[in-house]
Amino acid sequence: MRPNLKNLLFGLAAVVDPSRRNLLFGRRPQTPTAPRPPWATARFLDRCTRCGDCATACPTQIIKVGEAGFPMVDFAQAECTFCGDCARACTPLALDQSISPPWKIYAEINASCLADRGVECRICGEVCDEQAIRFQLAVGKVAHPLVNAEQCTGCGACVSACPSQSIRLLELIS
Numbered sequence: 797m798r799p800n801l802k803n804l805l806f807g808l809a810a811v812v813d814p815s816r817r818n819l820l821f822g823r824r825p826q827t828p829t830a831p832r833p834p835w836a837t838a839r840f841l842d843r844c845t846r847c848g849d850c851a852t853a854c855p856t857q858i859i860k861v862g863e864a865g866f867p868m869v870d871f872a873q874a875e876c877t878f879c880g881d882c883a884r885a886c887t888p889l890a891l892d893q894s895i896s897p898p899w900k901i902y903a904e905i906n907a908s909c910l911a912d913r914g915v916e917c918r919i920c921g922e923v924c925d926e927q928a929i930r931f932q933l934a935v936g937k938v939a940h941p942l943v944n945a946e947q948c949t950g951c952g953a954c955v956s957a958c959p960s961q962s963i964r965l966l967e968l969i970s
């Protein structure tokens with residue numbers, strides 16, 4: 797099979813820097829973020845009336861009241877299914893489902909990961925429907941999770957599943 801360039805870079809970066817869990821393919825990470833709801837427009841702050849309708853509509857209840865009353869997403873208990881109910885509830889069009897992708901966030905696994913302490917754990921990979929987490933094998937060590945930021949949708953499913961709270965979401969700057 798002909799090697800795919802992204803997969804090649806993915807493997808290469810892991811070999812060069814095994815501690816680097818997230819492979820960005822030229823995109824820069826921003827600081828940790830409490831994301832706005834998906835499909836937030838560039839005019840989100842102008843348009844959002846802080847009505848809370850998106851939070852009420854969200855079936856997984858991940859939309860909470862954030863700073864200054866604006867909605868934010870909290871993945872501590874659940875994930876985004878990208879059902880679109882929040883955006884459909886947003887009559888001021890602060891959220892707009894025509895935006896693609898819905899947001900630019902991806903998962904990052906930090907050093908408190910159980911694998912760093914020699915404990916075998918693959919829960920994050922098992923819950924990731926996008927198969928954005930793969931496990932790097934190393935002789936004499938437990939396998940380490942690696943996030944492929946290109947495949948990660950930022951759904952957050954791995955965040956609440958992680959038994960050591962080692963995963964957070966970062967925003968990407970194009």
Ligand code: SF4
Pocket residue numbers: 833843844845846847848849850851867882885886887888889890891
């Ligand atoms: S429904 Fe729209 S206007 Fe209302 S809080 Fe949510 S994003 Fe803001």
Ligand code: SF4
Pocket residue numbers: 833834853854855856857858859875876877878879880881882883
């Ligand atoms: S897309 Fe659905 S699950 Fe995701 S935040 Fe909106 S309402 Fe909640």
Ligand code: SF4
Pocket residue numbers: 902903923924925926927928929943947948949950951952953954955
């Ligand atoms: S945020 Fe979702 S898509 Fe990204 S690694 Fe976690 S489970 Fe997979």
